[in-house]
Amino acid sequence: MEKKKQIISKYFFAFICIISGAIIEYLKVGRDFLGFSSVGTWLIYIGFVMLAVISLQAISNKKRIVDERMKLLAFKASRITFVLVIFAAFVIMIIDGIKTITIPYSLFMSYLIAYLMLVYVIAYKIIERYN
């Protein structure tokens, strides 16, 4: 019952993403939203990805176990990610001081998210392997 509620709320959130994305796209608000372009398209895209992931989770009968060791690994990976983000920010700051970096905000955010995810996953896998 609890799982059903969770799935319904996830579906609801995904549909909200798609609908709000469609509205933003229709009203052409997302074309230049706080300097971030094509917000509507991305919301629709994320909404559909969420729908796919939720559906796969719902279909899969495999019970997902999250035990105390996995929580510890996740905590350690988060800490490493945080330190590496600070380090990367420092390096970018120095490079920007030498030669000005000019990239669009959307590109910067996509790089940041990709960097965060990559570092977290790699850190998690390494800790899992050697700890």
Add this chain to the structure above:
Amino acid sequence: MENKIKFYRKKLEITQEGLAKVVGVTRQTINALEQGRYNPSLELASNITKALKKKYIEELFKL
């Protein structure tokens, strides 16, 4: 932390997967415990002790 999980598990002819299912953790966690790469919480140690039909945690884990 030293432990005798593997010894008692094999004595009872339980697989890592089986023990993991009983105590509610992943097989990888049982493997990490047996290799001494992870120190369990008191709750998990207690559950493993019960699953391996031992009376005291000290029978399995040594500091």
